[in-house]
Amino acid sequence: MAEKITMASDGRLTVPDEPIIPFIRGDGTGVDIWPAAQLVMDAAAKKHGVSIAWKEVLAGQAAFDETGDWLPDETVTAFDEHLIGIKGPLTTPVGGGIRSLNVALRQLLDLYVCLRPVRWFTGVPSPVKHPEKVDMVIFRENTEDIYAGLEVEEGTPEAARMLELLAEFGGKWAEIRKDSGIGIKPVSETGSKRLIRAAIQYTVDKKRKSVTMVHKGNIQKFTEGAFRNWGYELTREEFADVAVGWDDCDGKPGDRILVKDAIADITLQQVLTRPEDFDVIATTNLNGDYLSDALAAQVGGIGIAPGGNINYVTGHGIFEATHGTAPKYAGQDKVNPGSLLLSGVLMFEHLGWQGAADDIVRALEATIAERIVTYDFARLMDGATEVKCSEFAAAIVERL
Numbered sequence: 001m002a003e004k005i006t007m008a009s010d011g012r013l014t015v016p017d018e019p020i021i022p023f024i025r026g027d028g029t030g031v032d033i034w035p036a037a038q039l040v041m042d043a044a045a046k047k048h049g050v051s052i053a054w055k056e057v058l059a060g061q062a063a064f065d066e067t068g069d070w071l072p073d074e075t076v077t078a079f080d081e082h083l084i085g086i087k088g089p090l091t092t093p094v095g096g097g098i099r100s101l102n103v104a105l106r107q108l109l110d111l112y113v114c115l116r117p118v119r120w121f122t123g124v125p126s127p128v129k130h131p132e133k134v135d136m137v138i139f140r141e142n143t144e145d146i147y148a149g150l151e152v153e154e155g156t157p158e159a160a161r162m163l164e165l166l167a168e169f170g171g172k173w174a175e176i177r178k179d180s181g182i183g184i185k186p187v188s189e190t191g192s193k194r195l196i197r198a199a200i201q202y203t204v205d206k207k208r209k210s211v212t213m214v215h216k217g218n219i220q221k222f223t224e225g226a227f228r229n230w231g232y233e234l235t236r237e238e239f240a241d242v243a244v245g246w247d248d249c250d251g252k253p254g255d256r257i258l259v260k261d262a263i264a265d266i267t268l269q270q271v272l273t274r275p276e277d278f279d280v281i282a283t284t285n286l287n288g289d290y291l292s293d294a295l296a297a298q299v300g301g302i303g304i305a306p307g308g309n310i311n312y313v314t315g316h317g318i319f320e321a322t323h324g325t326a327p328k329y330a331g332q333d334k335v336n337p338g339s340l341l342l343s344g345v346l347m348f349e350h351l352g353w354q355g356a357a358d359d360i361v362r363a364l365e366a367t368i369a370e371r372i373v374t375y376d377f378a379r380l381m382d383g384a385t386e387v388k389c390s391e392f393a394a395a396i397v398e399r400l
Contacts, residue, residue, distance in 0.1 A: 002053035026088015028325025036393035125380035140288025306342035
């Protein structure tokens with residue numbers, strides 16, 4: 001019988017054998033990639049004696065066309081009540097209204113972790129010589145930094161008032177050009193510590209080796225520099241038995257997890273030149289945005305990059321395709337469903353369905369290794385068999 005997922009008193013999810021999971025099919029190529037991903041997820045779940053009662057909800061263009069609302073309250077309520085959900089790519093309305101539907105969902109449900117694992121699958125075409133060295137998990141803060149959207153437009157009364165207030169501080173604050181748009185970048189101790197806490201706990205649970213806090217604290221000392229400092233403080237206060245900061249061990253952690261930090265700009269270079277030095281990454285929002293896409297490019301592109309937005313305190317999680325809607329390909333049964341499918345793998349792991357998650361990954365890798373791929377990979381692989389989106393999903397199911 002289909003039942004809701006709930007949060008137990010010990011902070012763990014209680015997952016029935018047939019959980020109700022809301023999903024958004026997605027705009028554009030969502031019509032192609034959702035059925036493909038669902039086919040594989042259902043087959044993997046069935047193999048392990050469980051199933052999913054899918055509950056479709058609306059957002060994006062489909063929601064606007066049907067209800068006049070880009071993000072209906074009913075959709076947010078469904079994700080809130082059922083704790084876990086998954087979604088395809090969504091259209092962001094142009095010209096006013098919600099800046100990003102994805103950001104809106106993260107903020108409304110306080111999904112403070114954007115989880116982005118990045119690894120290479122054997123056979124996937126890559127622009128780098130050793131993509132097999134890329135195996136990282138990014139914890140990107142989801143609710144603060146510039147994505148908080150705290151901006152005023154140049155030339156507006158709000159901008160003029162903001163400039164007046166800042167000028168009262170004197171010095172460089174009074175020197176801001178009068179024709180400036182103004183944005184505020186909040187980085188809090190609360191937001192920073194809960195993000196870094198989740199990253200360290202993940203590293204412990206997954207038996208990984210290190211956490212690198214990526215920041216621009218050499219310039220932004222009281223926001224990103226504070227993020228770094230709070231991370232080291234948290235390590236000493238809450239994880240001293242299992243983790244240690246670089247300065248407290250001179251880079252020699254023994255049998256504990258090493259917590260270290262790196263400046264954002266050099267990190268973007270070193271994930272290319274020394275990817276083996278990075279394991280779990282904890283970072284602020286904008287840094288995480290850049291890093292996620294830069295790393296995805298090394299292992300096959302954003303079309304195969306998964307993502308999850310999670311609140312580890314409440315148990316809420318929305319897992320999503322990380323790419324756009326690509327409307328010119330919609331309905332052609334052509335595009336790679338890998339991003340959405342691997343986001344389903346993250347969802348299964350969050351549910352505790354590790355066996356089913358592992359099976360999907362193995363079957364996906366086996367399919368690619370046999371050079372059965374969609375057009376995006378086929379054009380870069382010698383001897384590849386190009387198949388449709390639905391055929392690619394069917395081939396994965398055959399290898400489960």
